[in-house]
Amino acid sequence: MINKFQKIISYIILVCVALFTSVVFIQMLINLARNYMPFEPGRYVLVLCLGLVFVLIAGFILYKLKDDNKTMNLIILLALLAIFAVVAILWINFVPNTQLSDFGNFWNRAPDALKGGKIYAFDNDYFAKWAYQTGFLVYVMTVVKIFGYHVAAIQYLNVVYQVLILLLTYKLVIKIFDNIKMARLSVLLLMINLDWFALNTQADNQYIGSLLFLTTFYLILKDKYWSYALAGLALAVGCIVRPIGPVIIAGIVVFAIFYMWLNNNKFNWNAIWKVLIVLAIYFVVFGGAGLLIKSSGLNQYGLSNRDSEWKFVTGLDYTSKGVYDQNMVNKFDLRESRDKMSKKEHKVIHQNIKTINENHGWVNLFWHKLSLLWAERSTGIDFTGVEVNHSAKTVDIVRYAGYVGSILIIIFSWIGSLRILKIDYNKGIFLLLLPLMAFVIVQLLIEVQGRYRIEFIPVLAVLAGTGLYTIINWISTKWSGRHGRSV
Secondary structure, eight states: OHHHHHHHHHHHHHHHHHHHHHHHHHHHHHHHHHHTTTSSHHHHHHHHHHHHHHHHHHHHHHHHSOOSOHHHHHHHHHHHHHHHHHHHHHHHHHSOOOOOHHHHHHHHHHHHHHTTOOSOSSTTSHHHHTGGGHHHHHHHHHHHHHHOSOHHHHHHHHHHHHHHHHHHHHHHHHHHHOOHHHHHHHHHHHHTOHHHHGGGGSOOSHHHHHHHHHHHHHHHHHOOHHHHHHHHHHHHHHHHHSOOHHHHHHHHHHHIIIIIIEETTEEOTHHHHHHHHHHHHHHHHHHHHHHHHHHHTSOTTTTOOSOTTHHHHHHTOTTTTTSOOHHHHTTSOTTSOHHHHHHHHHHHHHHHHHHHHHTTOHHHHHHHHHIIIIISOOOTGGGGTGGGSSOHHHHHHHHHHHHHHHHHHHHHHHHHHHHTTTSOOOTTHHHHHHHHHHHHHHHTTSOOOGGGGGGGHHHHHHHHHHHHHHHHHHHHHHHHHHHHHHO
């Protein structure tokens, strides 16, 4: 009975994932039809076709290379990682070093913070109301302390994290599907996605956060008591530098209930202790880090979030479709106290909800937010300042080339999400899919930016690798069949 219940839950999750990727696939087609094809369709179609042909040819080569020799597998993996590292470094030198937006806030404040300077001037300042961002500021300060105030240190460390993310993606695919060729294809699709890796030029916390969260998943799937302890540590440090912990924890807890506690037609009570190890270490390390930041005098609010309302102020703004809007910001006096600001934010949230209800706009709002976050450009390239040292035509080509990388993952993750309904896999796939779906749901309510999906693109790449493997395997089978008959 337990096993049947688990199968039903698994099927429901997979169907939800398939519905999600199907909607994103449709939204991507709509975006292409509206925003690209009416303008120079020949060029856009050509670039997209070249990208698709390249992936199929490169994927076919990786598929055909033998996977029964450990040394050969290692050489192929190292070659892929080395190629990516070279391209990533070339990209860093292609765009300006200027740190923009929030990234500039971290980078520019680090030197003064190291000298004991204040990181906020009043209780509604950036690091006061979003004190949880202090964790990544400490990381930036540490890098500056070790390497000096040279932005190249942050950038090259980001490349290291990206390489390790590719490696972990490879390892997770093998762990879940026991398929080396599929792992190679997942790495291929992720490494060519400029929309994903473009922000390595910025003091961005998404890559180090993504690395630590993927490490958490991999350690949990190792299913050893020591690995659960390390998973708790990786999760805590990940949340300190990139505070999206609630969705990761929610995914882990649901996975533990349905796939660890319920196991082999019986209740596995040891699973409770394993999850408690992860959560206990997480809360101890995260709480301890907050206390250390308080005691150091860097931030009296530790790692707290004193303005959780703001994400809903923007996220439920029907006019802006849930994205950052300066007109909304201008409604507030940002120098007011946190208490006064909070009361105004609650009023705006209620007004936003009233506006949505009056326009019967929930479905429309969710549709646009889903498209902005998952089906359109990630806008990562926009945050690099590429337009400063390149022509408008070059910038347009680069941005579209980046989007093509996302389009390929969208197409093949859609195919993969359908294929996974019928193929064998390890239950570990749900440890990746549950946090993804939790993030999808949460983002329907709070502020969205295309770049926010960066942490979960490796998860989509796992699905995309499954889809690409399915297509290439089908082509290979058909080709072999025709070749056999001709002989």
